[in-house]
Amino acid sequence: MQTTSAEYDVIVVGAGPAGLTAGIYLSRAKMRTLIVNEGAIGGQLVLTHEVANYPGVESVSGYQLATTMKNQAKKFGCEIRSNAKITGMELEGDVKSVEINGKDRFFARAVILATGGRSRTLGVPGEEKFKGKGISYCATCDGDFFQDKDIIVVGGGNSALEEAVSLTKYARSVTIVHQFDHFQAFPHAIEEAKKNPKISFVMQSTVSEFLGDEALEAVNIRSLLTDEVTTRPIDGVFIFIGYVPNTDGLPDEITLNSSGEIVVSDLRETSMKGVFAAGDSIQKRYRQITTAVADGTIAALSAAEYLRKLGAPLEILEDAAIADA
Numbered sequence: 210m211q212t213t214s215a216e217y218d219v220i221v222v223g224a225g226p227a228g229l230t231a232g233i234y235l236s237r238a239k240m241r242t243l244i245v246n247e248g249a250i251g252g253q254l255v256l257t258h259e260v261a262n263y264p265g266v267e268s269v270s271g272y273q274l275a276t277t278m279k280n281q282a283k284k285f286g287c288e289i290r291s292n293a294k295i296t297g298m299e300l301e302g303d304v305k306s307v308e309i310n311g312k313d314r315f316f317a318r319a320v321i322l323a324t325g326g327r328s329r330t331l332g333v334p335g336e337e338k339f340k341g342k343g344i345s346y347c348a349t350c351d352g353d354f355f356q357d358k359d360i361i362v363v364g365g366g367n368s369a370l371e372e373a374v375s376l377t378k379y380a381r382s383v384t385i386v387h388q389f390d391h392f393q394a395f396p397h398a399i400e401e402a403k404k405n406p407k408i409s410f411v412m413q414s415t416v417s418e419f420l421g422d423e424a425l426e427a428v429n430i431r432s433l434l435t436d437e438v439t440t441r442p443i444d445g446v447f448i449f450i451g452y453v454p455n456t457d458g459l460p461d462e463i464t465l466n467s468s469g470e471i472v473v474s475d476l477r478e479t480s481m482k483g484v485f486a487a488g489d490s491i492q493k494r495y496r497q498i499t500t501a502v503a504d505g506t507i508a509a510l511s512a513a514e515y516l517r518k519l520g521a522p523l524e525i526l527e528d529a530a531i532a533d534a
């Protein structure tokens with residue numbers, strides 16, 4: 210088995226907006242930077258069909274924005290390893306190591322964790338069986354499979370309401386099923402959904418079971434007020450009920466909060482020396498591209514400052530623009 214071993218100044222784990230931003234800042238400051246990424250480059254960005262709230266860019270597809278960020282990082286010399294499953298991580302001491310795919314091992318004096326998050330599942334009977342067979346967590350990816358179909362959107366936050374509106378481009382009808390009697394979304398998102406003639410609402414209710422043979426055919430909807438269960442034939446269900454931080458498998462020394470989010474300081478320092486964290490995987494209230502790129506910036510600058518103070522034998526630090534910034 211051919212193996213690789215290499216040294217870097219900083220290893221960034223995750224190539225979503227937070228990790229790519231860290232990569233841009235670090236490599237532009239001439240730090241040897243490696244980003245290792247398990248999923249699609251761009252992370253959740255590539256699940257976003259249109260980004261209309263990234264300042265300076267009126268409208269762009271998530272995929273395009275991710276590609277631009279990736280190219281920008283590479284232009285400055287950042288290396289990116291995709292399809293990189295982390296199989297070992299030693300974060301103690303001044304030299305850290307990250308092993309990927311059980312064979313390649315990389316060393317660095319600082320690590321930035323930017324592993325983001327993933328969709329939360331309902332966890333009810335039938336959900337596993339019908340994933341990809343009528344159940345989806347991504348309107349951009351699967352919306353056009355539901356041309357002129359009747360679908361349900363589960364959830365009541367920004368993602369649920371915005372994606373419900375975007376799904377009306379394809380679907381004949383969209384029913385939003387939400388557990389509370391009010392939405393936890395921005396007023397403009399609520400307004401857009403309410404004024405859309407294809408959208409209707411089933412409040413204080415939840416999907417309690419997915420039914421079908423080979424593919425999804427119906428759902429059971431349970432009223433949280435009366436406990437009454439109604440079976441409703443449906444072509445598809447999109448679930449937008451929040452996220453789970455990708456923090457499984459981190460060393461125990463990295464402090465997580467009760468939701469599994471990485472606890473960080475203002476400088477995005479974790480509980481381990483020389484290990485920083487950024488983006489959706491950290492403890493914070495608002496998860497947006499702008500907040501992820503802000504975290505990535507702060508983590509990169511903090512990592513650079515850490516390396517400078519460490520007096521690491523990394524000659525490039527002497528010239529790093531970042532040190533003078």
Ligand SMILES: Cc1cc2nc3c(=O)[nH]c(=O)nc-3n(C[C@H](O)[C@H](O)[C@H](O)COP(=O)(O)OP(=O)(O)OC[C@H]3O[C@@H](n4cnc5c(N)ncnc54)[C@H](O)[C@@H]3O)c2cc1C
Pocket residue numbers: 222223224225226227228245246247248249250251252253254256257258259260261262293294295323324325326327347348368455487488489490496497498499501
């Ligand atoms: C459907 C949808 C629509 C959205 N729309 C918008 C919008 O319009 N505007 C907006 O501002 N925000 C939007 N968001 C939120 C925004 O996409 C996220 O806040 C942002 O992508 C978070 O960036 P991140 O870099 O922290 O994490 P992510 O984007 O989650 O990227 C993390 C990366 O790390 C990788 N990874 C995870 N674990 C490991 C591991 N162990 N080893 C290696 N790699 C790993 C993942 O594969 C992924 O590539 C949307 C999100 C979704 C799901």
